Amino acid sequence: MKRFVLTLALLFSALQAQAADPAPAYPPHTIPNTLLRALPKNADGRTYQLHIHLPASFAKEPKRRYPVLYVTDGYWDFATIVSSYNNLAYDKVVPEFITVGLGYAGDNLDYGAMRNWELLPIRQNPLATTTGNADKFIASLEKDIFPLLEREYRADPAQRFLAGSSLGGLFTLHAMYTKPQLFQGYIAASPAIVVGGDWIIGQAKAYAASGKPIKARLYVTGAEAEWPAFLAGIKRYQALLPELKHPELVWQNRTIDGERHAGTKAESYTRGMRFVFEPLAPETGKSKD
Template identity: 25%
Template sequence: MMNPISRVAKSLVLLFMFFTLHATAQKITPYLQTTSQVLELPSRVLNETRTIYIHYPKADSTNPNKTYPVLYLMDGESHFEMLSQYTDYLSRWDVNVIPQMIIVGIVNTKRTRDLTPTESIINYFGQPDTSRVSWMKPSGGNERFLQFIREELKPYVDSHYKTQPYNILAGHSFGGLASVYCLLTHPEMFQAYIAVSPSFWWDREYILKLADQKLKKGGSLNKTLFFSDASEGVSDSSTFHTNLLKFDAMLKAKTVIGLRFEYNYYPKETHMTEPMPAFYDALRFIYKAPYK
């Protein structure tokens, strides 16, 4: 018969062995999520080096020469992971409602400068902001920013990746404003445009006036456009929501041939939660069944 001390000792040894065996057995390694890269691209147009996030779909072993549409995303640092995950999931073999896609996220340097169409000091509530150090300075550089995309970024992407001639421009807030500005002034640059809560309030609704001028009634524009807004303008009594309604009404009245558009209103979402359902709905709208 075992004495009590050796019984305790034996139990301790067994316990020690148990934990040792199990401790060595667990193994931790990093999880490699995607094939995304960070590109530092020097720009002569903007006279600065721009950081670009590029997400590339997992290789299709049955089709090594496969090409992909490209989604150019403004505010890359904000929504790049979201768009990468959305397009990866929705293009998976067992989901398969959109094609695999390359996501190009453009990280901001001077956001207001790059994403606004005019130089303006008129604030969100339509009042001039005369402070010398206003956050709105500098502004009005969207034309030059689109030139950077057209002449430097897109050629880089097209020469380094297997791209299809189907390009989408996507943005939120100022990025949404820039997306609509691009559709109106350079419609040849992209096939589809996404504008999640575009800041139509900029410069006393400059973009609504421009849209009225550029979109000819009964004219032709073979493009796809998704736009949306959330609780802004109801929660803060600004013109945010009425601007979106005006734009939607204008598009309906113009009956532009070939322009497929959808307007979604998310009253339960805020300006910052809305991108989650809106980018999802935008992708589903652009690739409304069947996409192939």
């Protein structure tokens, strides 16, 4: 009996020791060649964080400058862009370039609410100061973010590109019509054309009436299975592009079959990168898309 009790005690002790042992700590998965830069609070009280991916040759070629693709909603879309970029760069259908995801510093943030401040070009109502600050965001890009990338990461100021989805796509089009000299290419994935009753279409028509050129490449997509009214707005803008006849703008439209609003991002960005970077690609003479 004593031996049985002793055996039970030893077994219980062993089980306690096993339970006390911490689970093995495995390193988190990280995306190679990436870093985060939290910026100081700017004049508008916004604290931005940059998700930065550097090309494979960055450390080996210290005198080389690189094109940059800036993408809105970096907390969501940065990883999608980078994974597609690595495949396209391997195939040499895009040049090596830096990717910068635009986001916010801090934890447990409400991205859905915060992005309305930057990405909406108009206020949702006249008193809503939490929306409609896209022009201030563009100014912050010019004053704070571009100089940082061009000073510390050898970004080429003559080769900037912009991408965004949904409200980010709307912001991308707004930036093109507001400051067309800032970027050389634009990817508007499922842009929120319907905001403000097709407000951006009015901006496009006004810009076209000026006769000013847009020296850039533009790729616009919609998702076949997204909300019908939302897709209808995108199609209205896509159908208008041939009529606008923006001098020097090279554009392409596409509807991503079978996808809904968020599911369209991967294909939209992949095909969009191929299109806007086509003139700089090492081996592709013509996009097959």
